[in-house]
Amino acid sequence: MEHLYSNRVRQLKASEIREILKLTQQPDIISFAGGLPAPELFPIEEMKVVTQKVLSEMGQEALQYSTTEGYNPLRSKIAQRLVNVGIKANKDDILITSGSQQGLDFTGKIFLNPEDIVLCESPSYLGAINAFKAYECGFKEIETDKDGMVLAHLEEVIKNTPNVKFIYVIPDFQNPSGRTWSEARRKGLVKIANQYNLVIIEDNPYGELRFEGEMIGSIKSFDTEGRVVYLGTFSKTFSPGLRIGWVLASPEVLNKYIMVKQSADLQTSSISQRELNQFIDMYDFDAHVAKIKKVYKIRRDLMMNTIKAEFPAQAEFEIPTGGLFAWVKLPVNIDTRKVLVKAVENKVAFVPGGSFFPNGGQENFMRLNFSNMPEDKIVEGIKRLGEILKEVM
Incomplete structure (x- = not known):
């Protein structure tokens, strides 16, 4: 049936983020991959x-x-x-x-x-x-x-x-x-x-x-x-x-x-x-957002401090003043797609940075989400990534 598909559909590829999000369904994976809010903060x-x-x-x-x-x-x-x-x-x-x-x-x-x-x-x-x-x-x-x-x-x-x-x-x-x-x-x-x-x-x-x-x-x-x-x-x-x-x-x-x-x-x-x-x-929607921000700020601070302590010194990053993500730059010889393979073997996930450059290249970046994982898993996951990065570098 391949010849029946439109040119538009033929050039489509599965979303890398959606594919990686499948990993979050595994309970033993520490995932920093998707831009997922913290589920415990949903007003159920x-x-x-x-x-x-x-x-x-x-x-x-x-x-x-x-x-x-x-x-x-x-x-x-x-x-x-x-x-x-x-x-x-x-x-x-x-x-x-x-x-x-x-x-x-x-x-x-x-x-x-x-x-x-x-x-x-x-x-x-x-x-x-x-x-x-x-x-x-x-x-x-x-x-x-x-x-x-x-x-x-x-x-x-x-x-x-x-x-x-x-x-x-x-x-x-x-x-x-x-x-x-x-x-x-x-x-x-x-x-x-x-x-x-x-x-x-x-x-x-x-x-x-x-x-x-x-x-x-x-x-x-x-x-x-x-x-x-x-x-x-x-x-x-x-x-x-x-x-x-x-x-x-x-x-x-x-x-x-x-x-x-x-x-x-x-x-x-x-x-x-x-x-x-x-x-x-x-209900008070602003109070709900304030509660979210308080939790995410704690998790951001914890992730950034743990990155500083556990990642190799060559890793570069800025501290975001809001949002959901940390962005880490590694030396140009590091391919984070290959790092991801090792990371998943160690039950931790992130999004390789090359996907965010529409014209390709720049594979030495990684995006880490800090909103979704609880504090203990943030520390453990970043420690695992730090060990992997020290090994590959």
């Missing part, structure tokens, strides 16, 4: 109450088809929360999606033709790379430093690259590097996008998970021409299993996303949207 007892209330008071509505745009009370609450990142919006600016990953897929469908070019940070989020690749595009990686994209390099690439459609960025606690853009870089990016008539896709799944320092306004908050598309999600602050994300965009652009969603899955789960909205009505 509260959700029992919420689900009962939703089914009792609006059961027929919750189990029925609904509008593509999403449940209006939840859209309004999202708009209200976006004030925290400097965005002034109302419910009509927002489309509810089945996780922000669906927003990434729709972005490729809306903007990309074969051989178009996506500009992205180097490194960038593997899930976005895979979503865009499905639309047969190419990538130009833009240099980054501790403040975000190097804008001089970005502008140079734009001037010398035809068919650029959009710039994809994760400015807060970036996946995988954990870095956060400065305000000056955010404003500069908007200025460049305006000058060269490009769209910016701002992906912000981690922005509320700040452990220290002051909130920096989102790139969307500096948008002067309606060319920033903002993707958000409740997967990291509440529950990934509900699959509730959203797209915020100008009316013209948002209408394209709505039409694409109509043809994809009609709507996001009616009952999930109402359950989340009911939780926000009944």
Whole structure:
């Protein structure tokens, strides 16, 4: 049947992250691989109450088809929360999606033709790379430093690259590097996008998970021409299993996303949207996020301190000020895919860094998640990785 498949499907490969996540089903594996929230922080007892209330008071509505745009009370609450990142919006600016990953897929469908070019940070989020690749595009990686994209390099690439459609960025606690853009870089990016008539896709799944320092306004908050598309999600602050994300965009652009969603899955789960909205009505959502941040900060500190103590001195890393990930650079002769094989034999897993560079190379990095594992397993897992790295180096 191979000849019957489309060219698009033939070039698809299994998601490396999803394949590695299968390892987390093994109870004896210490996994730093997926971007998984801590399951013990899920509000299970509260959700029992919420689900009962939703089914009792609006059961027929919750189990029925609904509008593509999403449940209006939840859209309004999202708009209200976006004030925290400097965005002034109302419910009509927002489309509810089945996780922000669906927003990434729709972005490729809306903007990309074969051989178009996506500009992205180097490194960038593997899930976005895979979503865009499905639309047969190419990538130009833009240099980054501790403040975000190097804008001089970005502008140079734009001037010398035809068919650029959009710039994809994760400015807060970036996946995988954990870095956060400065305000000056955010404003500069908007200025460049305006000058060269490009769209910016701002992906912000981690922005509320700040452990220290002051909130920096989102790139969307500096948008002067309606060319920033903002993707958000409740997967990291509440529950990934509900699959509730959203797209915020100008009316013209948002209408394209709505039409694409109509043809994809009609709507996001009616009952999930109402359950989340009911939780926000009944409980203190900010207190819930604060509890998550407190635990993740402890785990981040523990992981970074253990890395410093147990990894070889040649390992380089920065301490992220929020989010879920630590990013470790090893000497260029170390291939972390090979390290992963040894790690799995020792019942510990991570994501090799080469997957986050869309044009290949740079196999000497590793991404480590600190949110999912309890403290004792963080220490034990990092010790095991440290022993392996000392052996291979």
